[in-house]
Amino acid sequence: MSAKPTTHTLPAESELRLEVPPNTTVLITLKSGSAEIFGAELPPDRPVPLSSSKVAIFTWHGATIEVSDEDSLDILYVSEETEANVAYVNTHAQLEAMRDEALGGLLPTNPQSGAGVNTNNNNNTTEVEGPRVLLVGPSDCGKSSIARILSSYAVKLSRLPILIDLDVSQNMLSVPGTIAASQLSVECISAESNATSSILNCGSGSAGMPLVLWYGSEDLSANNNNSELYTAQIDKLAESVDARLSKDVDARSSGIIVNTSGWIEGKGYEYILHVMEALRINVVLVVGHDRLYSMLGTLLKKNKGKEEEALASMTDAEKLMYKKVLIPKLIKLPRSGGVVSRDVGFRRALRMSSIHRYFYGKSNKSSTKPSTNTASAAATTTQYQFTPSLLEVSFSEVHIHKLSNISLSASMLPVSAKQSTDPIQLVTIPSSEITTKLQQCILAVCHPSAVEKYEQSGVARDLYLAGVAGFVAVEKVDVGKERLSLLSPCVGSLPSCHLLLGDVSWLE
Numbered sequence: 001m002s003a004k005p006t007t008h009t010l011p012a013e014s015e016l017r018l019e020v021p022p023n024t025t026v027l028i029t030l031k032s033g034s035a036e037i038f039g040a041e042l043p044p045d046r047p048v049p050l051s052s053s054k055v056a057i058f059t060w061h062g063a064t065i066e067v068s069d070e071d072s073l074d075i076l077y078v079s080e081e082t083e084a085n086v087a088y089v090n091t092h093a094q095l096e097a098m099r100d101e102a103l104g105g106l107l108p109t110n111p112q113s114g115a116g117v118n119t120n121n122n123n124n125t126t127e128v129e130g131p132r133v134l135l136v137g138p139s140d141c142g143k144s145s146i147a148r149i150l151s152s153y154a155v156k157l158s159r160l161p162i163l164i165d166l167d168v169s170q171n172m173l174s175v176p177g178t179i180a181a182s183q184l185s186v187e188c189i190s191a192e193s194n195a196t197s198s199i200l201n202c203g204s205g206s207a208g209m210p211l212v213l214w215y216g217s218e219d220l221s222a223n224n225n226n227s228e229l230y231t232a233q234i235d236k237l238a239e240s241v242d243a244r245l246s247k248d249v250d251a252r253s254s255g256i257i258v259n260t261s262g263w264i265e266g267k268g269y270e271y272i273l274h275v276m277e278a279l280r281i282n283v284v285l286v287v288g289h290d291r292l293y294s295m296l297g298t299l300l301k302k303n304k305g306k307e308e309e310a311l312a313s314m315t316d317a318e319k320l321m322y323k324k325v326l327i328p329k330l331i332k333l334p335r336s337g338g339v340v341s342r343d344v345g346f347r348r349a350l351r352m353s354s355i356h357r358y359f360y361g362k363s364n365k366s367s368t369k370p371s372t373n374t375a376s377a378a379a380t381t382t383q384y385q386f387t388p389s390l391l392e393v394s395f396s397e398v399h400i401h402k403l404s405n406i407s408l409s410a411s412m413l414p415v416s417a418k419q420s421t422d423p424i425q426l427v428t429i430p431s432s433e434i435t436t437k438l439q440q441c442i443l444a445v446c447h448p449s450a451v452e453k454y455e456q457s458g459v460a461r462d463l464y465l466a467g468v469a470g471f472v473a474v475e476k477v478d479v480g481k482e483r484l485s486l487l488s489p490c491v492g493s494l495p496s497c498h499l500l501l502g503d504v505s506w507l508e
């Protein structure tokens with residue numbers, strides 16, 4: 001382990017790629033020039049900690065970077081093969097042009113105009129929407145990194161895009177097992193946050209609280225996959241995003257950036273199509289996968305053909321009434337040569353660090369002097385932004401619900417029951433069945449307003465389609481005393497006593 005930091009001089013349009021193993025932290029410092037981590041500028045002369053991450057420090061014009069403890073890294077190298085970054089910045093420029101067009105104001109209604117057009121029937125005008133971007137591709141092709149790059153470049157220009165992460169396994173906006181949306185601004189993103197599993201700067205004042213829905217599992221494709229729940233939650237998120245955008249011209253023109261999971265076959269492909277429709281996507285970025293690009297291209301061409309055929313047989317009056325089908329632009333993006341495949345162990349470590357960050361915030365290791373920093377010294381001096389509290393509740397004080405999909409057994413229900421039954425049900429765990437198995441589980445705390453609605457209606461969707469108030473981790477179950485110890489990010493009582501259980505667990 002070297003005590004002295006090493007210095008790397010990067011030529012223009014090159015990147016320093018580093019792989020920091022789990023439980024290791026190194027500090028990187030920009031000594032001269034300019035450089036960015038997934039689009040967010042490195043501050044000059046201020047050490048930025050990198051923990052358990054694989055990142056690239058890219059420079060457009062050249063930079064000198066100092067790295068502490070280089071020997072503790074798995075890999076460090078400089079690459080000049082960065083054509084993919086040029087493709088990403090060009091994509092950003094195209095999205096900017098769409099944002100400018102959207103900000104250009106209201107255009108007269110024209111039923112023949114292209115995608116991304118929203119008709120406002122009240123004043124007979126048509127509003128051009130900002131880019132509604134979807135990133136798709138297989139696992140480890142760089143989707144999340146591109147989402148970070150496009151978001152960082154957009155906020156740097158004072159845009160206010162909404163980032164939506166539908167990847168339940170490694171969600172950038174919340175803990176694993178969730179889907180979420182957050183309005184971004186320049187204060188939300190930094191080089192440091194871009195180098196972690198969660199994009200948001202913890203506790204940054206003006207960052208809007210993300211809207212987070214609890215899917216309850218880190219694996220979309222697991223045997224018990226719950227497609228009704230996932231698609232219903234996507235629809236709900238889309239509805240909330242539209243409601244948010246309808247109130248704010250700047251946000252509407254900035255558009256949305258949607259990250260997805262790497263599941264692109266079978267049901268995974270169906271999910272992609274569902275998202276395109278639900279979120280009215282007008283730009284699809286396919287990353288490094290020719291087959292998926294070709295499949296989507298064929299589908300979109302077919303839809304365009306069908307629409308042209310329908311338009312050809314319409315009278316002029318019918319054409320005026322016709323609402324044009326949204327056919328998104330399809331763009332193929334290269335996979336960056338730096339993208340690394342992460343094994344199961346590394347992915348698990350990332351999920352654990354993302355939950356740790358939820359409870360403890362970011363570490364303040366950057367205050368450690370780089371020249372004296374070692375892994376063990378860092379471990380002893382680590383301080384965190386937040387101090388979570390331990391909350392004791394009795395079994396009878398809380399209602400722990402599990403979401404269960406009844407569609408598998410729907411064929412056994414009488415017809416009337418089938419029609420009236422929500423496919424997702426809440427199964428409440430009785431106190432007598434609470435055991436130590438609950439230890440280490442993450443529980444989503446329902447929002448009090450959702451609970452109020454649920455208590456009046458008794459309808460499960462009032463809880464599972466509402467944004468959650470936050471999360472607690474079960475530290476201890478005392479079956480004898482019928483008490484639970486819950487780790488909570490803040491002091492005081494729980495926002496509500498209705499808790500949703502899934503299969504997400506956390507070993508601190």
Ligand SMILES: Nc1ncnc2c1ncn2[C@@H]1O[C@H](COP(=O)(O)OP(=O)(O)OP(=O)(O)O)[C@@H](O)[C@H]1O
Pocket residue numbers: 015017018053054055056137138139140141142143144145146167170260261262336337338339340341342
């Ligand atoms: N240019 C690069 N140099 C070094 N590492 C990179 C680079 N681009 C991305 N990575 C790293 O490669 C890994 C995979 O990238 P990313 O998470 O963006 O892929 P993904 O397609 O979103 O994966 P998944 O869908 O499986 O979550 C990440 O650890 C990311 O930080």
